[in-house]
Amino acid sequence: MNFDKEFDASGLACPLPIVKTKKSLADMAPGQVLRVVATDPGSVCDMAAFAEQTGHALLHSGSEGGKYVFFLKKA
Amino acid sequence: MTAKKMAIIATKGALDMAYPPLILASTAAALGWEVQVFFTFYGLQLLRKDLSGIAISPLANPAMPMPVPMPVIVSVLPGMQAMATSMMKAKMKKKGVASLTELRDLCQEAEVKFIACQMTVDLFEFDKNDFIDGIEYGGAATFMKFAGETDVCLFI
Numbered sequence: 001m002n003f004d005k006e007f008d009a010s011g012l013a014c015p016l017p018i019v020k021t022k023k024s025l026a027d028m029a030p031g032q033v034l035r036v037v038a039t040d041p042g043s044v045c046d047m048a049a050f051a052e053q054t055g056h057a058l059l060h061s062g063s064e065g066g067k068y069v070f071f072l073k074k075a
Numbered sequence: 076m077t078a079k080k081m082a083i084i085a086t087k088g089a090l091d092m093a094y095p096p097l098i099l100a101s102t103a104a105a106l107g108w109e110v111q112v113f114f115t116f117y118g119l120q121l122l123r124k125d126l127s128g129i130a131i132s133p134l135a136n137p138a139m140p141m142p143v144p145m146p147v148i149v150s151v152l153p154g155m156q157a158m159a160t161s162m163m164k165a166k167m168k169k170k171g172v173a174s175l176t177e178l179r180d181l182c183q184e185a186e187v188k189f190i191a192c193q194m195t196v197d198l199f200e201f202d203k204n205d206f207i208d209g210i211e212y213g214g215a216a217t218f219m220k221f222a223g224e225t226d227v228c229l230f231i
Contacts, residue, residue: 013171015102019181022105040171053106 001060001071003035004028010039010067017043018050021072025056028074033059036070043068079103080225082218083112087231088120090131090163090175091139096231097121097178103227104185112182113218115192118231119199122191122206126175130160183209190217 007024009017017038024034036047044061047070051058055075062069081103085096096112103110114122120129133139133150142162149155168174173181183189189210196203196212203212211217222228 011171013173015098015105015178016171016173019101019105019185022185050106 001035002033003071004032006035006037008037009043010037012038013040014042014046018046021047021050022054025072025074030074032074034072034074036072037064038068038070039066041068043070047072079106079108079227080221081108081110081227081229082222082225083110083228084218084230085112085114085118085121086116088117088129090129090160092231093121093129093175094172094178096229097175097182099229100187101178101181101185104182104187110182111188111190111218111221113190113192113213115195119191119195119201119206121175121179122189122210124205124207126179129175130156131163132156133159179207183207 005024005028007021009020012020017036017040021034021036024036028034036043038047040046047061047068048058050056051072057073057075059071059073060069061071081099083096083100085093087093096118100110100112120126131139133141133145133155134147139159189207190213191206191210193212193214195201
């Protein structure tokens, strides 16, 4: 999947993956896609909850090479 | 959509109890919530510029995981609190848990409003110069004004 920006949250624990994802989205334009990579297992539920509450679309949530990968489309 | 609101009363100044208010406040702010944290009694320690004095004690803390089983009497020995604190901080760093300073900075950056309890400042004769900038000083009525409009209100 194509993306406009990437944020690597590997090694970060709650709440940093979410808080810093929010910061990464700040300078993006609506419709642009952010790819987030994380190692925190809690981020799977948290990213879905983040997307639901903020209106950003969680296009994909999966895992790659032992890490969690998310694609968020900015609202 | 109107932003949701959360108010937290932070009353504890130990390392473990310092985290929940800052984690919840920074997360809620990231979700677009309007957040205020009222720091009172020992919670006020979390507003100091220098947070290096924030500690954790295994004393009266039976649920704290220890590397080796330790009789309670050992926890009383001099240096045990410092040792427990440095071990906990090292573990947190290794596991990617943010420092208190980093979380607090993230809160302030996300416009979480910090209110320091004026009564506690007076009670313990704290010097306001020891506290970070960008905070307000107020009392219970200040807190209630916002708390009354919130969706989530927590006492920690």
